[in-house]
Amino acid sequence: MHVIAGLGICSISPTVAAAPTQLLVSGPSQRCLDIYMGSQEPATPAIIFDCHGRINQQWEYTAAGELRTFDGARCLDVRAASTQPTAIVQSYPCHGRANQKWTIKPDKTIVSAQSGLCLTVQGGRTVNGTGIDMWPCQGLAHQQWSFSAVPPSTNDTQAPTPPSGLAISALTCRSATLTWKAATDNVGVAYYDIYRDGQALGTVNASTLTAQLTLTPGASWGLYVNARDGAGNVSQASTTLPLKVPQCETDTQAPSVPTGLRGSVSGTTATLAWNASTDNVGVTGYDVYRNSTKVGSTSSLGYVDSGLAAETTYQYTVAARDAQGNVSPRGTTLSLTSGKSCTDVICSAAQVAAETDIPWGLAALPDGTVLYSRRDAQDIIRLDPVTGTKTSLGTIPNVQGTDGEGGLLGIAVPAGFPDADNWLYVFHTSPTDNRIVRVRYVNGKLDVASLEVLLKGIGRNKFHNGGRLRFGPDGKLYAATGDGQNGPFAQDIRQLSGKILRLNPNGTPPADNPFGNYVWSYGHRNPQGLAFDASGRLWEQEFGDSQDETNLIVKGGNYGWPNCEGVISRAGTGCATAGYVAPKYTYRNTEASCSGIAIVGNALYVGCLAGKRLYRSEISGSSLVNVRQFFVGTYGRIRTVEPSIDGNLWMTTSDAAGDKDSIPNNTNTQILKIILKP
Structure with missing residues (x-):
C-alpha cells in the first residue's frame, strides 16, 4: 500500500468490482486522472493533477466498460474516435460507442476497446496539467494506473490566499516579466491566473511564479494575479500593480490639421465629416469641438452630434491626435443651425445632477x-x-x-x-x-x-x-x-x-x-x-x-x-x-464594455464604458436591427441607462479616475436625462 501526500489515500488493486467511485492514480507522479479545471463541457481534456478527490477526479468503472466521472454525467472518451497513437483523451457525454469502452488489465494498464492502445501520460511527464493520450501498450510506468479510494471528505471549499509581492522587470515597450510571491492553500495551489483590468492574460502552473507579458506601447494597465486550487476555488485578487508601458520611440510631432470639414443638420442632429490627417507615426483619433468645447472623440472621419437645442447656431471644429498625445491645431470652423424640432430618435440630453462618486x-x-x-x-x-x-x-x-x-x-x-x-x-x-x-x-x-x-x-x-x-x-x-x-x-x-x-x-x-x-x-x-x-x-x-x-x-x-x-x-x-x-x-x-441596458418601446439602448457611447437598436422579432451609435466620446464612460417614468431615458456616467478602486468621492460623474422622439 502507499499514501498520496496530503490526502492519506490507500491504494487498492485495480478491479472491475471496486468501489463505485474511485481515484485513478498514475504511478510515476502519484497524481490523479483529472478533467481539466473541473469543466463539464464536452471535449474537455483529461490531465494528471494533484489528488484532491473532487468530482472531476472520481471515476466509476461500469459493467459496460465505461469510465464515468461527474457522478456519471461524463465518460472518458478518445477524441474523434481516433485509433491512432497520440489521440487525445477527453471527457464527453456518454454514448456507449467503442471509443468510450475500456479494459483494465492485471498489469494496471487501461486499454481502449476500439484501438487496443493504452491510456498514457504524455511523454511520461509528471508535472501537474500533463495531458493524456493513447499509445501502444508497452507496460511503461506512465501507462500504469492504480485505483484508490476516495477520501472521506473531499469537499474542499477553502480558497487560497491572494498572491502578493507583484513586481515588474525587464520592461520594454513590447514585453515585461511579472513575478509574485506564492499563495497558500489548505490542500495546495494549482494555478495562477494573470489579469489586467479584468481581462485575462494567461494561466501558469503553481510551480511557476512568473509570467512573460506581451504589452501594448503606451498603455496603462492594472495587473493582478489570482490563485486557484485543484478543487476550483479561486482566491481574491492580489493588490493591483500599476504599469505604464513606455512608447517604443519618442514622438513629439503632431498630426496635420484636419481639412474639408463639412456637415448637415436634420432637426436637432448634426452630422459631420472631414478629410483624414497625416502623421509621422500614425493618427489614432479625432476630437470634435462644439462652440470651443470638446464634445466627442472618434477614430472615424465622421461624427453625429445629437440632442441639440432647436433653432440654435453651433460652431464646429476638429483636431487630430496620435498615440503619444500630440494634438494638431483645430481646422477651419463650420457653422450649422439646428432645425425647429426633433427629427431623429434622440432629441436632447441634459445634465440633471453632478456626482463625486459612481452612480x-x-x-x-x-x-x-x-x-x-x-x-x-x-x-x-x-x-x-x-x-x-x-x-x-x-x-x-x-x-x-x-x-x-x-x-x-x-x-x-x-x-x-x-x-x-x-x-x-x-x-x-x-x-x-x-x-x-x-x-x-x-x-x-x-x-x-x-x-x-x-x-x-x-x-x-x-x-x-x-x-x-x-x-x-x-x-x-x-x-x-x-x-x-x-x-x-x-x-x-x-x-x-x-x-x-x-x-x-x-x-x-x-x-x-x-x-x-x-x-x-x-x-x-x-x-x-x-x-x-x-x-x-x-x-x-x-x-x-x-x-x-x-x-x-x-x-x-x-x-x-x-x-x-x-x-x-x-x-x-x-x-x-x-x-x-x-x-x-x-x-x-x-x-x-457595456454595463447597462434599457428598453423603451421597441428600442434597446446600451450604455458602454470603454466604448464611451450609447448604442440604440430596434427589436425585430428575436433580432436586433438598425444598430446605431450616439454620444461617442461626448460623456465619457457610460455606466447605466434606465427608462424614465415619462418614456425617456436616465443615463449615468462612470469617470475613469475612480472607476477601478473603492475610494469614495474621488470621481467626476453625471446623471443625465435623455429625451427621445415621441
Whole structure:
C-alpha cells in the first residue's frame, strides 16, 4: 500500500468490482486522472493533477466498460474516435460507442476497446496539467494506473490566499516579466491566473511564479494575479500593480490639421465629416469641438452630434491626435443651425445632477424622482430632477469594495413601489461574497433595522461581480451575477456565479425555476444589463474578455462561457457545442464594455464604458436591427441607462479616475436625462 501526500489515500488493486467511485492514480507522479479545471463541457481534456478527490477526479468503472466521472454525467472518451497513437483523451457525454469502452488489465494498464492502445501520460511527464493520450501498450510506468479510494471528505471549499509581492522587470515597450510571491492553500495551489483590468492574460502552473507579458506601447494597465486550487476555488485578487508601458520611440510631432470639414443638420442632429490627417507615426483619433468645447472623440472621419437645442447656431471644429498625445491645431470652423424640432430618435440630453462618486444602480419612481446607488460611498441617494436636490437616504451596512468593480451595485423596486411594504432591493459586495438584500423605504429614509438578506454566497472578486437587478412582469426579481473570475463556476448550475438568478420577492426560489434552485440561465462571464421588452422577454448585456454580447435570455439557457465568448470559441467544442444559446449581437471590447441596458418601446439602448457611447437598436422579432451609435466620446464612460417614468431615458456616467478602486468621492460623474422622439 502507499499514501498520496496530503490526502492519506490507500491504494487498492485495480478491479472491475471496486468501489463505485474511485481515484485513478498514475504511478510515476502519484497524481490523479483529472478533467481539466473541473469543466463539464464536452471535449474537455483529461490531465494528471494533484489528488484532491473532487468530482472531476472520481471515476466509476461500469459493467459496460465505461469510465464515468461527474457522478456519471461524463465518460472518458478518445477524441474523434481516433485509433491512432497520440489521440487525445477527453471527457464527453456518454454514448456507449467503442471509443468510450475500456479494459483494465492485471498489469494496471487501461486499454481502449476500439484501438487496443493504452491510456498514457504524455511523454511520461509528471508535472501537474500533463495531458493524456493513447499509445501502444508497452507496460511503461506512465501507462500504469492504480485505483484508490476516495477520501472521506473531499469537499474542499477553502480558497487560497491572494498572491502578493507583484513586481515588474525587464520592461520594454513590447514585453515585461511579472513575478509574485506564492499563495497558500489548505490542500495546495494549482494555478495562477494573470489579469489586467479584468481581462485575462494567461494561466501558469503553481510551480511557476512568473509570467512573460506581451504589452501594448503606451498603455496603462492594472495587473493582478489570482490563485486557484485543484478543487476550483479561486482566491481574491492580489493588490493591483500599476504599469505604464513606455512608447517604443519618442514622438513629439503632431498630426496635420484636419481639412474639408463639412456637415448637415436634420432637426436637432448634426452630422459631420472631414478629410483624414497625416502623421509621422500614425493618427489614432479625432476630437470634435462644439462652440470651443470638446464634445466627442472618434477614430472615424465622421461624427453625429445629437440632442441639440432647436433653432440654435453651433460652431464646429476638429483636431487630430496620435498615440503619444500630440494634438494638431483645430481646422477651419463650420457653422450649422439646428432645425425647429426633433427629427431623429434622440432629441436632447441634459445634465440633471453632478456626482463625486459612481452612480451605479438607478430606479425611477412613480413621482418622477429617482433613487440611485453610489458604489464606493455605499449609500442610496434620492434625486429630484426638477430642482436638482439630492438627499441621502442612508448607508447600506456590510458593503465592502474590491478595489475594482465591487461595492454597492444594483437597486430595484417592485411594481407599485412605494406601497404598503416599501421594500427597496439591493445587490452589493460584502467582505465575503456578493449578496441580495432588501430594506424598507420609510418616510423618505432607509430603515436599516429592517434589512433582510435574501440571498448570499454569490462569488465575489476584484472584477466580475455582475450586480444588476430587475423585476420582471411576472413579479419575480432577476439578478445578474458575474463568475467571480472563476470561469468553470459559470457552467456549474450548483453555483450562483456567472448566472441570471430568479427569486421570489421574499428571497425564496420560485417553484418553476428550471433547475430547482435560483438559477434561471447560466454560462455567463460578467452580465450587468437586464431589461424586459413589451413581450415580457428578458434581454441581457454581458462583458466579454475580447467580445461583448447582447443576449435574449431563455429559461434554462446555457450561454457558453468560458468555452464560448460571443462567437469566439475558447475551449472544448467552443461555440459549436450543441445547446449553447448564441448572442443576438456582439461588439468589440474597444467599442463596447457595456454595463447597462434599457428598453423603451421597441428600442434597446446600451450604455458602454470603454466604448464611451450609447448604442440604440430596434427589436425585430428575436433580432436586433438598425444598430446605431450616439454620444461617442461626448460623456465619457457610460455606466447605466434606465427608462424614465415619462418614456425617456436616465443615463449615468462612470469617470475613469475612480472607476477601478473603492475610494469614495474621488470621481467626476453625471446623471443625465435623455429625451427621445415621441
